[in-house]
Amino acid sequence: MSSRRSSRSRQSGSSRISDDQISDLVSKLQHLIPELRRRRSDKVSASKVLQETCNYIRNLHREVDDLSDRLSELLASTDDNSAEAAIIRSLLNY
Amino acid sequence: MSNNQAFMELGWRNDVGSLAVKDQGMMSERARSDEDRLINGLKWGYGYFDHDQTDNYLQIVPEIHKEVENAKEDLLVVVPDEHSETDDHHHIKDFSERSDHRFYLRNKHENPKKRRIQVLSSDDESEEFTREVPSVTRKGSKRRRRDEKMSNKMRKLQQLVPNCHKTDKVSVLDKTIEYMKNLQLQLQMMSTVGVNPYFLPATLGFGMHNHMLTAMASAHGLNPANHMMPSPLIPALNWPLPPFTNISFPHSSSQSLFLTTSSPASSPQSLHGLVPYFPSFLDFSSHAMRRL
Numbered sequence: 001m002s003s004r005r006s007s008r009s010r011q012s013g014s015s016r017i018s019d020d021q022i023s024d025l026v027s028k029l030q031h032l033i034p035e036l037r038r039r040r041s042d043k044v045s046a047s048k049v050l051q052e053t054c055n056y057i058r059n060l061h062r063e064v065d066d067l068s069d070r071l072s073e074l075l076a077s078t079d080d081n082s083a084e085a086a087i088i089r090s091l092l093n094y
Numbered sequence: 095m096s097n098n099q100a101f102m103e104l105g106w107r108n109d110v111g112s113l114a115v116k117d118q119g120m121m122s123e124r125a126r127s128d129e130d131r132l133i134n135g136l137k138w139g140y141g142y143f144d145h146d147q148t149d150n151y152l153q154i155v156p157e158i159h160k161e162v163e164n165a166k167e168d169l170l171v172v173v174p175d176e177h178s179e180t181d182d183h184h185h186i187k188d189f190s191e192r193s194d195h196r197f198y199l200r201n202k203h204e205n206p207k208k209r210r211i212q213v214l215s216s217d218d219e220s221e222e223f224t225r226e227v228p229s230v231t232r233k234g235s236k237r238r239r240r241d242e243k244m245s246n247k248m249r250k251l252q253q254l255v256p257n258c259h260k261t262d263k264v265s266v267l268d269k270t271i272e273y274m275k276n277l278q279l280q281l282q283m284m285s286t287v288g289v290n291p292y293f294l295p296a297t298l299g300f301g302m303h304n305h306m307l308t309a310m311a312s313a314h315g316l317n318p319a320n321h322m323m324p325s326p327l328i329p330a331l332n333w334p335l336p337p338f339t340n341i342s343f344p345h346s347s348s349q350s351l352f353l354t355t356s357s358p359a360s361s362p363q364s365l366h367g368l369v370p371y372f373p374s375f376l377d378f379s380s381h382a383m384r385r386l
Contacts, residue, residue, distance in 0.1 A: 018262075028271055029267060032274050032275065046244060047243050053251060057273070057274060060281060063281055064281060067284040071284060084287075091283055
């Protein structure tokens with residue numbers, strides 16, 4: 001590990017900082033993913049986190065699409081001037 | 095390559111190596127300096143140096159990178175069979191002390207070219223190849239493969255995240271985190287309203303709307319009892335919602351309305367801001383906690 005560090009910092013001075021930054025961000029990312037949060041935090045590799053993030057974002061997209069459909073159904077049957085309709089519209093226009 | 099450079103590289107390599115490796119390194123340093131003098135004298139520096147370096151490297155690597163399976167296969171092929179691994183440098187040294195040129199001639203005709211090619215072909219990222227790479231590449235090949243995997247995923251992420259124009263890892267990750275938070279929040283909002291649409295009037299005391307919306311919900315097959323469950327995608331720990339700072343959600347007059355919930359909501363605008371502060375969100379939250 002230490003040799004990897006040294007070999008990197010030899011390449012460029014700032015890469016060490018961004019390495020730390022990246023691992024910081026990856027762990028933040030990990031905490032946003034329910035699937036990974038349940039695990040022991042230090043046992044998940046960065047590439048696993050990224051992979052899961054991709055999957056998770058795709059799932060979120062799917063979910064948002066589903067809910068958008070449901071909301072537009074709801075909107076269609078709601079009084080156009082009602083507060084509910086306005087809320088639903090604002091959610092759909094996100 | 096100068097002798098000094100070679101020494102530096104050996105030293106660097108020995109950082110990670112075991113004591114045994116270090117000893118070997120020392121040996122090969124001595125051997126190398128002897129050999130180097132000869133080689134320089136013979137003006138055959140280039141070919142021999144690479145050859146020698148390759149041997150050194152191959153000797154050291156198996157102890158460091160036992161877990162690199164792919165590389166192992168190559169190594170088995172490449173290690174010279176005439177010399178046992180440890181005796182090799184003694185040979186070199188002994189021969190060079192006698193300044194026996196035939197050793198080098200013999201060695202040259204042994205097929206150094208073939209070995210060189212094998213080393214090169216096992217290195218699949220040859221675009222960065224330079225003369226000193228063979229000694230470094232193996233060591234870094236595992237890391238490089240990992241790095242490549244990482245940057246592939248980074249590219250995928252970048253495609254998934256809108257408005258992510260910068261390509262460096264930090265900003266991609268930054269954007270991803272922000273985007274994911276927003277998506278989660280959006281889902282929370284949507285599922286709260288879409289799944290349980292009558293909660294608004296109920297909380298605000300819109301008796302009439304309540305009846306109407308409940309009827310409407312059941313008409314659409316949105317049985318509240320069945321659909322109350324939150325999406326498993328939404329992390330429960332996020333629930334005490336942060337104020338909507340980075341979302342384009344109008345919440346200008348929400349404060350005043352929130353304090354006077356008994357008065358009917360006059361404008362839809364003010365209702366937007368109200369949504370996240372709803373008491374039913376907290377109920378929802380505990381519900382979510384239990385399920386997750």
